[in-house]
Amino acid sequence: DQLTSQQAIDLENKYGAHNYHPLPVVLNRGEGVYVWDVEGKKYYDFLSAYSAVNQGHCHPKIVNAMVQQAQTLTLTSRAFHNDVLGKYEKFACEFFGFDKLLPMNTGAEAVETALKLCRKWAYEVKGIDENNAEIIVCENNFHGRTTTIISFSNDPIARKNFGPYTKGFIKIEYDNLTALEEALKNNPNVAGFLVEPIQGEAGVYVPSDDYLVKAKALCEAHNVLFIADEVQTGIARTGRLLATCGNCSCENKNCDNTPDVKPDVLILGKAISGGVYPVSAVLANDAVMQVIKPGNHGSTFGGNPVAAAVAMAALEVVQDENLAENAFTLGELFRKELNKYIETSGIVKLVRGKGLLNAIVINDDEGSNKAWDICLALKENGLLAKPTHGNIIRFAPPLVMTEEQLLDCVSIIIKTLKSFED
Numbered sequence: 001d002q003l004t005s006q007q008a009i010d011l012e013n014k015y016g017a018h019n020y021h022p023l024p025v026v027l028n029r030g031e032g033v034y035v036w037d038v039e040g041k042k043y044y045d046f047l048s049a050y051s052a053v054n055q056g057h058c059h060p061k062i063v064n065a066m067v068q069q070a071q072t073l074t075l076t077s078r079a080f081h082n083d084v085l086g087k088y089e090k091f092a093c094e095f096f097g098f099d100k101l102l103p104m105n106t107g108a109e110a111v112e113t114a115l116k117l118c119r120k121w122a123y124e125v126k127g128i129d130e131n132n133a134e135i136i137v138c139e140n141n142f143h144g145r146t147t148t149i150i151s152f153s154n155d156p157i158a159r160k161n162f163g164p165y166t167k168g169f170i171k172i173e174y175d176n177l178t179a180l181e182e183a184l185k186n187n188p189n190v191a192g193f194l195v196e197p198i199q200g201e202a203g204v205y206v207p208s209d210d211y212l213v214k215a216k217a218l219c220e221a222h223n224v225l226f227i228a229d230e231v232q233t234g235i236a237r238t239g240r241l242l243a244t245c246g247n248c249s250c251e252n253k254n255c256d257n258t259p260d261v262k263p264d265v266l267i268l269g270k271a272i273s274g275g276v277y278p279v280s281a282v283l284a285n286d287a288v289m290q291v292i293k294p295g296n297h298g299s300t301f302g303g304n305p306v307a308a309a310v311a312m313a314a315l316e317v318v319q320d321e322n323l324a325e326n327a328f329t330l331g332e333l334f335r336k337e338l339n340k341y342i343e344t345s346g347i348v349k350l351v352r353g354k355g356l357l358n359a360i361v362i363n364d365d366e367g368s369n370k371a372w373d374i375c376l377a378l379k380e381n382g383l384l385a386k387p388t389h390g391n392i393i394r395f396a397p398p399l400v401m402t403e404e405q406l407l408d409c410v411s412i413i414i415k416t417l418k419s420f421e422d
């Protein structure tokens with residue numbers, strides 16, 4: 001039987017752990033840029049499950065790949081080989097320009113994997129004394145919520161009362177090359193620098209254009225691994241195949257002026273499967289990945305045939321439908337239209353972002369409820385978005401959007417914001 005929204009919410013509240021604060025909307029269908037609630041109301045999805053549904057909801061090519069594989073073979077674990085994983089690994093390695101891929105399931109798991117990889121590389125290749133490796137991370141980072149990852153989180157809610165914390169992390173200011181240089185100079189045991197090319201959960205914070213390329217050069221000079229967490233920024237979201245772009249197969253002629261950077265270790269998740277199935281991956285070249293030996297790391301589901309088939313189809317969609325280019329073009333248009341409105345608006349301070357990963361900052365303090373109230377009003381007007389902070393709303397629609405749909409969304413957003421002006 002079809003539940004009403006309220007019934008579904010009541011069930012979750014009664015039987016589910018209270019680890020989220022969802023917008024009060026219950027969805028039961030999605031197609032492309034749209035989702036529908038159980039009462040049949042249609043919305044634009046402007047979150048894309050935190051940048052996972054880049055290829056649009058229920059993309060037929062990805063869903064078909066999943067169904068076909070699910071009817072043939074779903075899970076072997078890595079105790080046996082399967083005939084899909086190798087093909088996917090080859091495809092993804094060539095797509096992103098790396099020698100090797102290590103398959104995992106979720107973003108946080110892939111981050112954990114990259115941290116382990118970095119430490120082992122430091123002991124076996126760089127020659128740091130065992131158990132002494134340090135990894136530099138950034139203030140206001142978000143990399144997941146496992147015990148190790150929260151050890152270097154700034155978020156008190158994710159962190160408090162979950163200690164003792166994992167050692168071996170040095171935290172520096174984001175977008176600050178001097179801080180990175182100092183940390184590298186002062187700590188001979190640094191093995192890696194873990195960084196988000198744009199800090200998504202921090203409120204879509206975009207660093208200076210030369211930050212990543214210069215940070216990579218500093219890492220290279222100190223023989224330290226540059227580890228890019230592109231779980232949120234990757235897979236065409238920011239108007240390029242990767243926000244770091246690097247030596248990938250990106251042929252996006254609209255690519256912006258940010259210089260390319262090739263990470264030593266690349267972390268992908270979310271949209272690598274188009275949000276159809278949990279898939280994540282760590283990519284690196286042989287010089288780094290060779291330290292991983294049988295038994296060092298693994299996962300029952302990582303690299304399973306369904307995951308491999310889905311991810312391959314999802315990456316093909318990104319390429320076939322020119323999603324990076326579309327994200328670039330629509331992103332420029334989105335910020336241009338919102339900036340026109342902001343000139344005369346008392347309520348929005350600024351819009352920032354790249355491609356279709358954007359945020360608006362509201363003229364209010366961080367502790368306010370304004371962003372939440374605006375999101376509730378956006379929902380009433382047929383558009384779903386979520387605040388990252390009391391005064392910041394992230395806008396990240398599926399990348400399969402058309403210009404006409406985007407302009408429709410802009411008018412919904414502006415109409416809603418206007419209703420909050422006194």
Ligand code: PMP
Pocket residue numbers: 050106107108109111142143144145196200201229230231232233269270
């Ligand atoms: N890294 C980044 C940059 C993320 O944005 C996220 C999720 N928001 C993660 C890691 C964690 O991914 P997951 O939720 O799949 O574990």
